Amino acid sequence: xxxxxxxxxxxxxxxxxxxxxxxxxxxxxxxxxxxxxxxxxxxxxxxxxxxxxxxxxxxxxxxxxxxxxxxxxxxxxxxxxxxxxxxxxxxxxxxxxxxxxxxxxxxxxxxxxxxxx
Ligand code: 5GP
Ligand code: ZN
Numbered sequence: 187x188x189x190x191x192x193x194x195x196x197x198x199x200x201x202x203x204x205x206x207x208x209x210x211x212x213x214x215x216x217x218x219x220x221x222x223x224x225x226x227x228x229x230x231x232x233x234x235x236x237x238x239x240x241x242x243x244x245x246x247x248x249x250x251x252x253x254x255x256x257x258x259x260x261x262x263x264x265x266x267x268x269x270x271x272x273x274x275x276x277x278x279x280x281x282x283x284x285x286x287x288x289x290x291x292x293x294x295x296x297x298x299x300x301x302x303x
Contacts, residue, residue, distance in 0.1 A: 190235045195287035199233045209260050213252045216260045216292070225295025226264040226271070230256055236288040238277045257292055266294030274302075 189196040197203045199215045206218040208228050219227040232249055236242065242250065254273070261267040271294030276283040 188235050193235055193287050194285055195231050195289060196235050208263060209256060213249060214256045224293040226266050228260055228292045230290040230292060232288055237286045238283060238288055239275060240277060253290060260292055270294060272298050
């Protein structure tokens, strides 16, 4: 499994940094965001290191499918499956990305506004 030594989320996936885990399988790990922006705010990350959506190749199609399909599973566990949620990924500086390991934010538990800031 490709991992980056100095990547925070690679360390979380490997269990080297304690987190509040929500879900993990052989492809995807989900854990609660340390700075929650909603009553339920989890991060879904591939166990494999990829910096952002900009690095995605055709070989990652299955991985992306698994990531997205994990969202409703985690949403069910978080109790926001029926009320609704937002699944979003930030890419690059102007996209607001601060951790360079691909991740989807899963937010819910309150009425979310649109457009985002
Ligand atoms: P980004 O800004 O890259 O889209 O999202 C990165 C997210 O990672 C932020 O929402 C931030 O709160 C979260 N985060 C940063 N460091 C940690 C950490 O050490 N643990 C957890 N659980 N979340 C973190
Ligand atoms: Zn990483």
